[in-house]
Amino acid sequence: MKIPSTSLSTRQLGGYVCSGCTRQLRRQRRSYATSTVNPDLYDVVCVGGGPAGLSLLAALRSQPATANLKIALVESQRLDATRNFQLPPTQFSNRCSSLTPSSVRFLEQVGAWQHVDQKRVQSYEEMQVWDGVTGARIEFDWPAEKRGQTIAYMNENLNLTSGLLKRIDELGGVEVLDGQKVEDIALGSETEDFDLSSWPVVSLSGGRKLAARLLVGADGANSPVRAFAGIGSRGWDYERHGVVATLQMEGPGWGGESKIAYQRFLPTGPVAMLPLPGDYSTLVWSTTPALAAHLKTLSPKDFIAMVNAAFRLSPVDLAYMHTQSDGQADELAWRSQHTNFDQHRIPQQVIGVQEGSIASFPLKLRHADTYIGERVALVGDAAHTIHPLAGQGLNQGQGDVESLANTIQYAVTHGQDIGVRMSLEPYNAERYAANNMLLGVVDKLHKLYAVESGPIVPLRSIGLRAVNALGPVKQFFMDQAAGTGVKIL
Amino acid sequence: MALFVRPSALRSSLPRDLIAACTISLNSRHFSVLNRPPPNYPGHVPLTFIERAGLAVGSAVISLANPYRGDLIAALGEATATPYFIYRLRDAMLASPTGRRILRDRPRITSQTLSMTYLRSLPPNTVGRVYADWLDREGVSPDTRESVKYIDDEECAYVMQRYRECHDFFHALTGLPVMVEGEVALKAFEFANTLLPMTGLSMFAVTRLKPAERKRFFTIYGPWAIRNGLGAQEVINVYWEEQLERDVEDLRAELGIEKPVDLRDIRKRERARKKAEKEAKERSGDSLGVN
Numbered sequence: 001m002k003i004p005s006t007s008l009s010t011r012q013l014g015g016y017v018c019s020g021c022t023r024q025l026r027r028q029r030r031s032y033a034t035s036t037v038n039p040d041l042y043d044v045v046c047v048g049g050g051p052a053g054l055s056l057l058a059a060l061r062s063q064p065a066t067a068n069l070k071i072a073l074v075e076s077q078r079l080d081a082t083r084n085f086q087l088p089p090t091q092f093s094n095r096c097s098s099l100t101p102s103s104v105r106f107l108e109q110v111g112a113w114q115h116v117d118q119k120r121v122q123s124y125e126e127m128q129v130w131d132g133v134t135g136a137r138i139e140f141d142w143p144a145e146k147r148g149q150t151i152a153y154m155n156e157n158l159n160l161t162s163g164l165l166k167r168i169d170e171l172g173g174v175e176v177l178d179g180q181k182v183e184d185i186a187l188g189s190e191t192e193d194f195d196l197s198s199w200p201v202v203s204l205s206g207g208r209k210l211a212a213r214l215l216v217g218a219d220g221a222n223s224p225v226r227a228f229a230g231i232g233s234r235g236w237d238y239e240r241h242g243v244v245a246t247l248q249m250e251g252p253g254w255g256g257e258s259k260i261a262y263q264r265f266l267p268t269g270p271v272a273m274l275p276l277p278g279d280y281s282t283l284v285w286s287t288t289p290a291l292a293a294h295l296k297t298l299s300p301k302d303f304i305a306m307v308n309a310a311f312r313l314s315p316v317d318l319a320y321m322h323t324q325s326d327g328q329a330d331e332l333a334w335r336s337q338h339t340n341f342d343q344h345r346i347p348q349q350v351i352g353v354q355e356g357s358i359a360s361f362p363l364k365l366r367h368a369d370t371y372i373g374e375r376v377a378l379v380g381d382a383a384h385t386i387h388p389l390a391g392q393g394l395n396q397g398q399g400d401v402e403s404l405a406n407t408i409q410y411a412v413t414h415g416q417d418i419g420v421r422m423s424l425e426p427y428n429a430e431r432y433a434a435n436n437m438l439l440g441v442v443d444k445l446h447k448l449y450a451v452e453s454g455p456i457v458p459l460r461s462i463g464l465r466a467v468n469a470l471g472p473v474k475q476f477f478m479d480q481a482a483g484t485g486v487k488i489l
Numbered sequence: 490m491a492l493f494v495r496p497s498a499l500r501s502s503l504p505r506d507l508i509a510a511c512t513i514s515l516n517s518r519h520f521s522v523l524n525r526p527p528p529n530y531p532g533h534v535p536l537t538f539i540e541r542a543g544l545a546v547g548s549a550v551i552s553l554a555n556p557y558r559g560d561l562i563a564a565l566g567e568a569t570a571t572p573y574f575i576y577r578l579r580d581a582m583l584a585s586p587t588g589r590r591i592l593r594d595r596p597r598i599t600s601q602t603l604s605m606t607y608l609r610s611l612p613p614n615t616v617g618r619v620y621a622d623w624l625d626r627e628g629v630s631p632d633t634r635e636s637v638k639y640i641d642d643e644e645c646a647y648v649m650q651r652y653r654e655c656h657d658f659f660h661a662l663t664g665l666p667v668m669v670e671g672e673v674a675l676k677a678f679e680f681a682n683t684l685l686p687m688t689g690l691s692m693f694a695v696t697r698l699k700p701a702e703r704k705r706f707f708t709i710y711g712p713w714a715i716r717n718g719l720g721a722q723e724v725i726n727v728y729w730e731e732q733l734e735r736d737v738e739d740l741r742a743e744l745g746i747e748k749p750v751d752l753r754d755i756r757k758r759e760r761a762r763k764k765a766e767k768e769a770k771e772r773s774g775d776s777l778g779v780n
């Protein structure tokens with residue numbers, strides 16, 4: 001086992017840990033009779049094996065400079081199900097996310113995208129976005145020279161995490177502690193050998209204790225790591241739930257080979273239909289908790305009618321249909337005769353909903369006060385939770401991970417302690433403002449479109465139409481959506 | 490709603506695009522008198538924007554001069570109801586289960602669909618009987634309604650038709666007579682209830698009332714109309730055909746409408762009082778020997 005050639009002050013246990021050394025340290029410690037279990041030492045302990053945590057581990061293990069760090073992953077769920085994720089081509093998990101080309105480029109770079117089942121990934125080249133109250137539209141279609149270019153890739157979260165796990169297994173060297181909950185995180189203590197008083201020590205439900213030079217919180221919106229670090233998180237709940245479902249469509253879509261994503265802004269929140277391979281689509285419908293609960297009580301036939309209605313009928317009709325306990329299919333058939341819509345600018349008819357795929361999640365906006373603390377870094381939803389209307393949550397997490405992996409690499413190659421705040425500062429500086437900006441823009445969009453009447457309504461339709469008519473502005477929005485544009489800030 | 494952005498607009502300069510984008514909603518109908526599109530329903534006459542404006546102004550002026558030109562009042566109603574107000578009324582119907590049923594069934598109120606003999610046979614306190622009595626007292630028939638011509642959307646055209654055909658039920662429910670003074674009071678009620686501009690515009694007829702009538706409007710019927718029109722349920726959502734045998738007081742209570750003081754009674758009493766005053770004056774004049 002190679003010890004990285006760094007010569008740091010040993011008082012703070014400066015040199016990086018390798019498994020051999022810890023064993024040695026532990027042996028030494030055993031000779032001192034202590035009543036408590038001594039922690040195992042790691043360079044990086046990552047809590048959370050979601051998309052963000054797994055990407056970070058794949059990135060660290062695949063970069064030569066960071067490949068020798070001693071790394072542990074703690075995840076409360078068993079990861080076998082994720083690792084062996086497999087479904088027939090006619091079934092899709094209901095948790096899907098759109099990955100921007102820059103997220104995919106990063107995943108390719110860390111060697112994980114190759115392990116993602118490409119038959120289950122669907123790219124789309126066009127977006128149709130419109131206002132459900134005024135009908136104003138914005139069409140996102142590339143100019144001739146860029147036609148056919150991918151805006152984003154729809155993918156099941158499980159297909160991604162499964163690919164990431166396969167890549168991590170292939171690289172080896174990560175101690176995976178799955179099926180174990182974090183029970184406590186506290187600072188270590190000073191012993192005669194070394195000073196762990198600034199090191200977070202993570203106690204697991206299985207009884208293990210891990211001391212981390214750098215503790216990474218990739219543990220989702222209710223991050224225990226963030227709570228340990230005393231980092232505040234501000235924001236608000238939208239009083240909205242996101243209803244998701246896997247849908248079977250009447251055909252592969254109007255675009256033939258090139259697929260289209262649809263989003264309609266309703267007064268209760270946006271409803272989006274995103275393409276999956278073949279005749280399938282995934283739904284994200286943000287609506288009030290009461291209406292979300294109502295949707296989940298409907299029979300498949302009436303649920304399908306509600307989804308078709310959501311892209312076709314007026315908000316008045318939808319409001320009424322939300323009060324019906326059944327009979328939505330009949331209501332849709334009648335109202336469709338009296339409502340004008342251009343078939344080819346809305347999704348094809350939904351004809352089926354996958355059993356057990358209807359679920360809902362509360363939507364909130366949260367932003368941690370900072371992403372770093374002494375020996376702590378937060379990534380992904382632990383750092384920020386965003387409204388899903390722009391499909392950016394998971395992508396922001398990928399951006400964080402790429403930046404943090406680079407920051408760690410820089411620290412290692414420049415002989416710094418990867419856990420100290422000063423080493424982590426570039427990560428916070430690079431990501432905080434950018435994420436804050438995106439959170440703000442998406443939040444304002446949500447609020448703008450949650451208004452049903454009043455002076456804002458005609459103004460926002462002028463806004464959408466104006467954007468639609470202005471080539472350069474539209475280009476800018478599309479580049480942002482695809483993550484290929486100039487970064488704002 | 491159709492968007493007519495010409496492809497060339499995308500390529501031309503920035504401010505022009507903005508202007509184009511902002512004005513689209515105004516010229517949503519692109520045709521001239523020479524290439525009028527086919528009708529959307531039997532009897533439909535598609536109008537250009539200019540024609541519609543002309544129709545509104547012309548019919549308003551003439552119907553003000555002659556409030557008995559029902560055809561023009563109808564035209565005024567249609568010309569000013571589109572595009573916004575008739576949609577509001579249709580949406581009010583779509584928001585109510587009964588309103589939706591009416592839109593589905595599309596019932597029509599004519600002397601064929603409602604038998605006068607049947608209505609007259611109902612007990613005196615029922616909606617149907619009050620309606621029949623009102624028609625008899627005012628000497629009008631449900632068939633005197635114009636059919637809708639100028640509203641483009643086929644469903645909205647029905648809403649306008651329905652509104653028109655229900656008008657006499659509003660009369661019956663409130664007891665307001667067809668004379669200009671009663672009509673103005675009812676229009677004020679309808680305006681507050683439906684927000685259809687024509688009903689508001691018709692109130693300019695207030696200027697044609699005699700001073701005593703105008704005073705009554707501002708002290709009695711105007712305030713009544715606003716209070717009731719705003720406070721009541723949307724009267725367009727009453728399925729009259731199903732309410733015929735219902736107690737009329739019951740229905741008024743459910744809708745939140747109080748019956749105003751009887752206008753014909755007031756006028757009768759007023760006339761009697763005037764006559765009595767005049768006679769008294771004459772008598773006293775006689776006795777004083779003044780000529």
Ligand SMILES: Cc1cc2nc3c(=O)[nH]c(=O)nc-3n(C[C@H](O)[C@H](O)[C@H](O)COP(=O)(O)OP(=O)(O)OC[C@H]3O[C@@H](n4cnc5c(N)ncnc54)[C@H](O)[C@@H]3O)c2cc1C
Nearest residue numbers: 048050051052076097098182220242380381391393394395
């Ligand atoms: C309805 C909806 C639609 C969305 N659509 C999109 C989209 O289209 N595009 C997009 O980019 N994003 C989307 N998102 C957001 C996206 O799903 C999240 O941003 C993403 O899953 C966050 O990943 P993460 O790894 O940061 O956190 P998570 O996926 O939440 O992972 C956290 C992990 O930590 C583990 N954990 C938590 N606590 C503990 C503990 N105490 N001990 C041990 N382990 C623990 C959990 O088990 C979990 O595996 C959507 C979200 C919702 C709700």
